[in-house]
Amino acid sequence: MPRYVVERTFPDGLNVPITEVGADALGGVVMRNAEKGVTWVQSFVSLDKKHSFCIYDGPSPEAIRSAAHKNSLPVDKIMEVRVLDPYFYR
Template identity: 45%
Template sequence: MPVFMIERRYADDLELTADDADGVNRINADEGVEWLYSFLSADKRKTYCLYEAPSAEAIRRAAARAGLPADVVVEMSATVRPDGSMAPL
């Protein structure tokens, strides 16, 4: 399944509870999307999230249903390691 990186920008600091995450995961499952993990910026106003999904549109649909921004959605093709080697995703 394709892997995507999503940048999300928030107007306020992000406060996420276990219940919030559960709701997002339920919506994602309906769209065939799996949230792998996220990085939170120091100011708590941006996240960089890694997802598996059938398409960028599926991610956008899930985000809209969950009330989340999806400002940038980019499909990833490989990882690059510190030694310069690449591994396909």
Template identity: 45%
Template sequence: MPLYLIERTFAEALEVSPEGAASIMRINDDVGVRWLYSFLSADKKKTYCLYEAPSAEMIREAAQRNGLPADVVIEVDELRPPAVQAEAAATA
């Protein structure tokens, strides 16, 4: 399944409760996208999220239904440094 990086900008510092995260995941499941992980900026006003989804449009639909911004949605491929790739292959 394609991978997407989503950049989100928030007006206020982001605080996500376990209940809020669970709600996001339920809606994502309904839409057919999977939240893999996120990075939060030091000021807590930006996130960079990695998702699996059939299309960028489905990412945008999930964001809209969750009431979340999706400022930039980019399809990406995974790239790791050679040493990390060799280690991952050895443990697979």
């Protein structure tokens, strides 16, 4: 399955409460992604919470974009990537 980095901008910041409400919201994202064959692996969020860089596995950029739309999430850029492990060379 191809792996992608998805860049997003949240002009007002990304705020997910660390409560049951936040857990339910993220669980819904995971569920709706799965409907498109997309797996959310991990995300990194800038300190100002206005940008995120998310790792996804999915069949295509179109599937990831469709899942983002279904989740009402912005998409600035989708880039297919490969793993570069620094410990592989030792």
